[in-house]
Amino acid sequence: MPMTYSGHAAYLAVKSLPKFSFKSFSDKGVTVKVAISYPPIVNDRGQKAMVSQNRNVQFFKTPxxxxxxxHGQAATWLKNLGFEVIWDDGNAQLKSYDQWYQNLVAMTPDVVVFESTTPVMNFYWRTTAALKKDLPGTIFIMTGYHSMRRPEETLEEAPFDIVLRSNHVDFVLSKLIPVIAANAxxxxxxxxxxLVIRDANGKFRSTGHFRQVEPLERSPIIDRDLVQWRxxxxxxxxxxxTPGTYATSVVRDCMFGKCTFCRYNGPDLTFSMLPVEKSLDEYERLINxxxxxxxxxxxxxxYRGKEAREFAEGIIKRGLHKKGCYFGFNTRFEYLDKDTIELLAKANFRFVLIGLEAADEETLVKLNKGYQLQHVERSLKWMSDAGLHPHLTIMVGYYWQTREQLRQTVDFVKSLMFRGLARTMQVTLCTPLDFTPYHQECISKDVLLTKNYDDFDMSKLIVKTPIPHSEYYDAVKELxxxxxxxxxxxxxxxxxLTFRRRDWQFLFTYGIRAIRRVRNHIFNLTSADAGPKQATLHPPTGNSLT
Ligand code: SF4
Structure with a gap:
């Protein structure tokens, strides 16, 4: 059944767009001012949405x-090309929505770039409809996995000028902004x-699929000062x-790329890798x-295999493992062997995030996770023996998940944690998002309970399940x-008793933060238990798009 969307108010705003202005920036001898913007998104419980980095959006009181x-690489690239870049992350800059909005309008950017995902689409459509009235000459560009897979929807719902159909935002913007600057x-x-572009007559024009043909290293390492890394x-x-930071990613998309619930899955995605030495140079600069x-x-x-070993050896050769800095990454079970894990531990790697997702074979096959349960314990044992801190991610509430499957997962995770095979974990409610294969499946099997994107915020289950939702929420609390x-x-x-510094830090520093996070999750689920309360995203007034 096709999804239908609401958004009449924003649509009216599109219809009544002022005539496009055809200024050529180069003719006027001025540079283009580009804002890469993340508005603060706060729900009526005072929780902030974490949108960036293509993560699943979740609302947290302690963000x-x-x-x-x-987007940091895109900003750096544009700055290097001579454009004026405004790094406008209202969340990280601790602005209220109104402050962020007024500041952005006052800066009168020529281009605003947003990043979005399913649960905040309505918010972005509303916000852009309002902004377009205050900044009629500004070009609004939407990026992100949801709109990239449904570009016309966003152009219909809000007065965006361009939607990117690629997640290689840095590569596309580095070509697009010079073209906008030079051609009226x-x-x-x-x-x-x-790209999908709104043309001068208001019609949509697609320029076809983006194919990454250039090597990843063409995109610059992030300018830390520009993005205000602190x-x-x-x-x-x-x-x-702390201070901690994210490195410029060494792998774009995923070398596996098959898990059905994941955004890094689809014909529109590619896989490319940064040379080890380039990443090592960045680590050296970040530390020194x-x-x-x-x-x-x-x-x-x-990295896995040869590159993972070369990276660890490079860290040791440059003496970076003795500078008191820990390193971490995401990996898959079976991607690192015992020797590589030991080498990584020697190079002062610590945090390793691995997607377990579930502990029954049927679910793993349906999710296309591509690993076997029998290898999980062995992998985790190698890591914990070497002193790494494995962190597991688990999901519950798949539309097929039975009581037995749920129990199997809970018991397995508890056993791993009690035996010290994993140090930390996070549990989320499996939510179909961004037209991943799992999302498409939920639509085609008619198991979605809502079509309102605001409901896709992971605070409650939105699929039909074989057992009551409360049993999944209880499982999360139990975990x-x-x-x-x-x-x-x-x-x-x-x-x-191992007298490893990181273990002492883990208990006394991290423990407090971990408990704070656990309380956050349990608070969210307690609210979900209380019934499907609709979270209202700020700005709540104006036009409800539902
Ligand atoms: S391994 Fe699967 S879940 Fe992890 S990034 Fe790759 S496709 Fe996504």
Whole structure:
């Protein structure tokens, strides 16, 4: 059944757009002012949405500020090309929505670039409809996985000028902005791949799929000063030490790219890798020039095999493993062997995030996770024996998940945590998003309980399930309850006997933050238990798009 969308108010705003202005920036001898913008999005519980970095949006009272890596590279690239770039992250800059809005209008940017995902689409459509009235000459560009897969929808719902059909925002913007700057008739003439453009008559024109043919290293390493990196250096639940930061990702998209619920899955995605030496240079600068104490690479899946070993050897050769900085990355079970894990530990790697997702074979096959349960314990044992801190991600509430499957997952995770095979974990409600295969499946099987995008915020289940939703919420609470279980606490105390600095930090520094996060999750679920309360996103007034 096709999804229908609402958004009449914004649509009316599109219809009544002022005539497009055809100024050519180069003719006027001025540079283009580009704002890469993240508005503060706050719901009526006072929780902020974490949107950037193509993460699943979640609302938290105590937020984590994630540096948007690819957009950071785009900003750096545009600055290097001589454009004026405004790094406008209202969340990380601790602005209220009104402050952010007024500041942006006052800066009168020529171009505004947004990044978005399913649960905040309505918000962005509303916000852009309002902004277009205050900034009629500004070009609004939407990026992100949702709009990239449904570009026409966003152009219909709000007065955007361009929607990117590529997640290689840096590559596309580095070509697009010079074309806009040099050509007054860019709406008609621009033929850069990967765009849907609103033309001078208000019609939509696609320039075809973007194919990444250039090597990833053409995109610059992030300019830390431009993105005000310190705004992201402290409020991040995964850092054991601060200031921490995200590295420029060494892998674009994912070398596996098949998990059905994941954005890094689809014909529109590619896989490319940064040379080891280039990434090592960045680490060296971050440690020596910026005093960074923890670096996380948020590539879908980090280096494996030869590159992983070369990277660890490079860290050791440059003496960076003795500078008191921890390193971390995302990986998959079975991607790193015992020797590589030991080498990484020697190079002072610590935090390793791995997607377990579930503990029953049927679910793993349906999700196309591509690993077998029998290898999980062995992988985790190698990591924990080497002193790494494995962090598991788990989801519950798949539309097929039975009571037995749910119990199997809960029991398996508890057993791993009690035995010290994983240090930390996070549990989320599996939510179909951004037209991933899982999302498409939910639509075609007619299991979605809502079509309102605001409901896709992961605070409640929105699919039909074989057992009551409350049982999944209880499972999440039970899993987070592990943090307070005497067996888990005893295990942490035992780690202290290893006299490893990181284990002491883990218990005394990280423990407090972890408990704060657990409370956040449980608070959200308690609200979900109370019934499907509609979260209102600020600005709440004006036009409800539902
Ligand atoms: S391995 Fe991870 S990043 Fe890659 S497709 Fe699966 S979930 Fe996505």
């Amino acid at each position: 984590t500020y994630l540096l948007p890596v690819v 008739d860019w709406r008609q003439s621009c033929d850069i791949e990967g 705004n992201y250096a402290y409020e991040n639940g995964n850092y054991l030490q 020039d910026y005093g960074v104490k923890e670096i996380f690479d948020d590539s879908g899946v980090w 987070y309850g592990i943090a307070f279980h005497p067996r888990f606490l005893l295990r942490q105390a035992q780690y202290l």
